[in-house]
């Protein structure tokens with residue numbers, strides 16, 4: 001099933017049973033689902049089959065970052081698994097991203113291919129700690145331009161950077177934004193956050209939302225209130 005919903009719910013769980021129980025409380029006409037490192041490491045590809053059977057489109061958020069050949073082959077396998085979206089770290093560089101793009105061109109099913117810019121859990125001092133003397137906004141801009149010139153479909157960034165990305169990369173270049181926190185909800189380890197309303201006003205294409213929905217005892221109600 002395809003949906004027009006801008007919400008992608010992060011299924012961050014340690015096992016199949018909890019992930020499927022959550023998927024069964026949500027609705028594929030109201031959201032897509034994201035499978036990340038914790039769940040995929042626990043279950044392997046069978047989780048994707050289960051979610052596809054339930055008519056969900058799935059963002060496989062494994063953030064590949066490796067030498068071009070290894071990264072491209074991993075992206076190719078993700079395409080064969082039928083996912084809707086897959087991502088790589090833009091800081092893997094242009095040759096790595098182009099190799100991933102080229103690998104997808106050989107595939108009958110081609111997921112959206114997205115580059116991760118600066119993790120939404122990072123602020124300026126975290127960048128300084130890895131030797132980058134630059135503001136997150138500037139680094140996001142730099143990596144978004146590199147991602148676009150490498151032929152990818154869009155970027156993962158904070159909703160705070162979306163207006164700038166729309167200016168420099170155009171409105172069709174996809175923005176996928178974690179770090180979304182409804183008014184009053186716990187920020188946790190996220191740093192560059194926005195509310196769903198602010199994110200939509202900024203023009204995001206997709207909002208990735210995990211704990212505010214999946215840690216709530218009424219996840220469908222929270223999803224509906226966000227929508």
Ligand SMILES: O=c1ccn([C@@H]2O[C@H](COP(=O)(O)O)[C@@H](O)[C@H]2O)c(=O)[nH]1
Nearest residue numbers: 010036118119120178179208209210211
């Ligand atoms: O920059 C990034 C990239 C990915 N994520 C992922 O999104 C979700 C966010 O979950 P919350 O519970 O809403 O914080 C999570 O799966 C991250 O791995 C991100 O947060 N930031």
